[in-house]
Amino acid sequence: MKKVLVITYSQSGQLEEIVTNMLKPLEGKVDIHYKKLKPVPAFPFPWTDMTFWDAMPESVKMIPARVEPLDLNPMVNYDLIILGYPIWFLSPPIPLTTFLKSGQAGQVLKGKPIVTVIGARNMWVGAQEDIKKMIAENGGILKGNIVLRDRHHNIPSVVSIIYWMMTGRKDHYLGIFPKPGVSDKDISEAEKFGGPIKEAILDSQYGKLQNELLELKAVELEPNVVSMERKAKRIFRVWAGLILKKGDAGSKDRIGRLKIFKWYLLFVIFAISPIATILFYLTYPFFFLSIRRKMEHFRGVEIRYSKQSA
Numbered sequence: 001m002k003k004v005l006v007i008t009y010s011q012s013g014q015l016e017e018i019v020t021n022m023l024k025p026l027e028g029k030v031d032i033h034y035k036k037l038k039p040v041p042a043f044p045f046p047w048t049d050m051t052f053w054d055a056m057p058e059s060v061k062m063i064p065a066r067v068e069p070l071d072l073n074p075m076v077n078y079d080l081i082i083l084g085y086p087i088w089f090l091s092p093p094i095p096l097t098t099f100l101k102s103g104q105a106g107q108v109l110k111g112k113p114i115v116t117v118i119g120a121r122n123m124w125v126g127a128q129e130d131i132k133k134m135i136a137e138n139g140g141i142l143k144g145n146i147v148l149r150d151r152h153h154n155i156p157s158v159v160s161i162i163y164w165m166m167t168g169r170k171d172h173y174l175g176i177f178p179k180p181g182v183s184d185k186d187i188s189e190a191e192k193f194g195g196p197i198k199e200a201i202l203d204s205q206y207g208k209l210q211n212e213l214l215e216l217k218a219v220e221l222e223p224n225v226v227s228m229e230r231k232a233k234r235i236f237r238v239w240a241g242l243i244l245k246k247g248d249a250g251s252k253d254r255i256g257r258l259k260i261f262k263w264y265l266l267f268v269i270f271a272i273s274p275i276a277t278i279l280f281y282l283t284y285p286f287f288f289l290s291i292r293r294k295m296e297h298f299r300g301v302e303i304r305y306s307k308q309s310a
């Protein structure tokens, strides 16, 4: 039987539910080994205010922390590896970065086809670019990507995700905000992606996989959200550098700057982002071709992001 290794990190279990549903068509046809990344110490869930913001600099600058090594039998040769992850501050979550920068990742990923599965709010493209690079550095070959996201409007979804992250409750904040995260419908329908993955693994042919996944709407992009995210990521890098100058994760000395970042970010989301969206659509016709090229790239699994398409 062909063998699939599934490596996930998920705090609420949302991502794991997505991946389990997605792999239902493979059950009984291939041997599936699930492994969860366990950071040491664990990140809190629900989060407290400052621990949440304190995860920003290391996430953005992709500074590894500690995870328990995965308990893997080196004699088992996997045919496909699935990496499932949420997004933290437009970046890969620290536990996955830590794994991908560990020696073990090289041993596990080298020469293997990889499929990534993302369960996010709505801003994930920059993180996936980082992940593409880290997979390649480990000798893995990205063959597919599936993204499930919160489909609600950007602003209410920010409110509802903060509520979810701070309380652990995935329900309607104040009875009026949308349910946070990926919808129950999308989570249960994730099963549809398992078909092409099953065919690819059974035939050992991954060349058409991403196109088949795209036909099933595995990656849906909103160009104005992508544009906002890309600008924000550049600014996050500057903030992360400024905060890191004050100390490492958990340092009391950086709390002041973290608080300023928090209020800056909330101001940008609530006051600036609606204006940025209007400007985006006003100028859309002038940038149509370059936006279309970028979206094409983010839908795909290629690593190189050439100057031409930037």
Ligand SMILES: Cc1cc2nc3c(=O)[nH]c(=O)nc-3n(C[C@H](O)[C@H](O)[C@H](O)COP(=O)(O)O)c2cc1C
Residues within 6 Å of the ligand: 009, 010, 011, 012, 013, 014, 015, 016, 052, 055, 086, 087, 088, 089, 090, 091, 119, 120, 121, 122, 123, 124, 161, 165, 181
């Ligand atoms: C610290 C932190 C930062 C986050 N930043 C983002 C983000 O930048 N973009 C995004 O789409 N989702 C973001 N999210 C939401 C996650 O992508 C994810 O949907 C949520 O954490 C649930 O994932 P889980 O499977 O780990 O429970 C963030 C979550 C956390 C905890």
